[in-house]
Ligand SMILES: Nc1ncnc2c1ncn2[C@@H]1O[C@H](COP(=O)(O)OP(=O)(O)OP(=O)(O)O)[C@@H](O)[C@H]1O
């Protein structure tokens with residue numbers, strides 16, 4: 247059995263909606279192995295995005311621990327979390343979330359602005375990431391000049407450019423047609439198998455989930471055992 | 474790509490809006506430059522006046538005349554080095570609209586009081602010896618193309634000659650240079666009081682004001698009081714002030730230019746501030762989602778703050794500098810055409826530096842509120858809003 251990359255214990259998240267408290271995650275225990283590709287499914291509102299945000303260090307748990315690669319990220323201050331995110335996680339969103347004012351190449355380069363790399367090194371890295379997602383020929387294009395699938399490829403390139411171990415994808419194919427979605431899923435699979443990225447992907451689509459090695463089901467803030 | 478590139482691109486997001494905002498900044502700084510130059514023009518003679526010189530005028534107003542005999546009494550005071558006197562002449566050359574500041578004086582005491590004027594000794598002597606001689610500022614002579622030896626007809630709006638005409642004639646004998654062509658002091662001329670006094674139809678033995686050179690500038694206040702005390706309770710009382718105060722008083726008569734300039738600027742800048750702050754606020758509100766994405770990528774709150782502040786500052790500095798440059802060019806153009814009326818008109822380095830500082834300050838002010846709200850943006854909520 248290989249190493250555990252992500253480990254949550256007794257993870258709880260409570261949102262306060264006015265006076266009402268919504269318990270979104272309830273004592274959730276989760277282990278994700280290094281090199282795994284996990285699909286996370288479950289009804290809307292079951293807390294999938296919330297879990298992803300916690301693991302990605304975008305939010306803090308109300309209770310419980312999150313360990314990613316030996317780092318207790320629930321104990322980091324928000325400024326430390328920023329740094330940690332830049333180095334260890336790549337995010338892929340449903341709506342790509344590229345900066346419209348930057349070309350594809352520069353969108354990919356964006357996270358590297360936070361590193362101490364030289365300009366030429368940054369450019370080289372961004373070009374390589376674009377190459378991996380098969381979009382070298384669109385480097386100079388702006389997001390509005392790209393199709394949805396191409397935009398998502400650029401977003402994936404941006405997520406892997408700083409070479410994080412963990413990729414978090416929230417419904418990455420939710421806005422794409424079947425064929426394009428399959429291409430994106432194939433790409434994620436390649437990143438997993440050939441580049442060793444550990445991937446946690448939220449999806450509503452069983453066919454998308456079939457690309458993953460494992461599938462977890464969530465319901466009302468808890469994990470149901472894998473089918 | 475660099476951070477600056479990102480900042481620049483963010484500004485280019487809504488080009489038309491950014492352009493109009495930039496224009497309002499450009500206009501504000503053109504005005505800043507023009508008004509600054511104008512202010513300089515009006516106060517030019519003020520800053521150059523020496524503190525070792527006092528000016529004694531009629532207590533009631535500087536239009537009323539003083540007896541010539543006062544001069545001797547003032548010069549007898551301890552601490553007085555020299556006393557010279559002047560009289561409003563209302564001179565003009567060729568056209569009454571072409572006013573030239575001119576005054577009769579006594580050449581010897583004039584020289585003692587204004588020792589810093591550079592005058593060729595031979596020329597000065599020629600002026601002393603010629604009753605109808607004229608001593609003109611170099612830039613004034615250049616303006617009208619006067620040469621030494623020329624007979625120059627000058628009209629007076631105040632003083633008729635004994636034959637009832639208002640036309641006078643002088644011979645240019647000497648020019649002086651005060652080393653600074655922008656200085657008001659070079660846009661005037663002087664002529665003999667004796668000739669003036671004999672020729673004028675009325676007002677014999679009366680002069681406009683005395684300029685008193687004192688030995689100890691530190692003691693200026695007391696000296697002024699001592700001079701005024703000499704004539705206290707006489708029918709013609711005096712008021713003595715520093716030359717600076719005198720020039721300032723003259724400017725105050727024109728209207729408090731400085732205050733007007735400041736009020737206009739304040740209004741212009743306030744408007745520009747609102748426009749720019751609004752642009753920045755909108756620009757940040759529009760990209761809530763993008764800012765959240767930058768944060769997920771690991772951009773720290775501080776970096777986001779700096780980014781937004783850089784945007785507003787870059788906008789303000791680039792547009793502001795452009796405005797200042799245009800003002801500089803415009804002032805250069807105006808200066809030539811108003812050199813007689815406002816010879817001090819100039820965009821000084823001090824004004825330019827102040828302008829530069831202002832561009833930065835305004836950039837920071839207009840950016841701070843949106844920058845703070847961008848910094849405080851909650852990533853999870855911003856992303857969920859989609
Ligand atoms: N910031 C928040 N404040 C209050 N409630 C929130 C907040 N974020 C999420 N919730 C609530 O938590 C619950 C889980 O939300 P979450 O976004 O994790 O669900 P999800 O499983 O990702 O759903 P979907 O499949 O629709 O994306 C929902 O009921 C939601 O209303």
Ligand SMILES: [Mg+2]
Pocket residue numbers: 294295296416
């Ligand atoms: Mg979700």
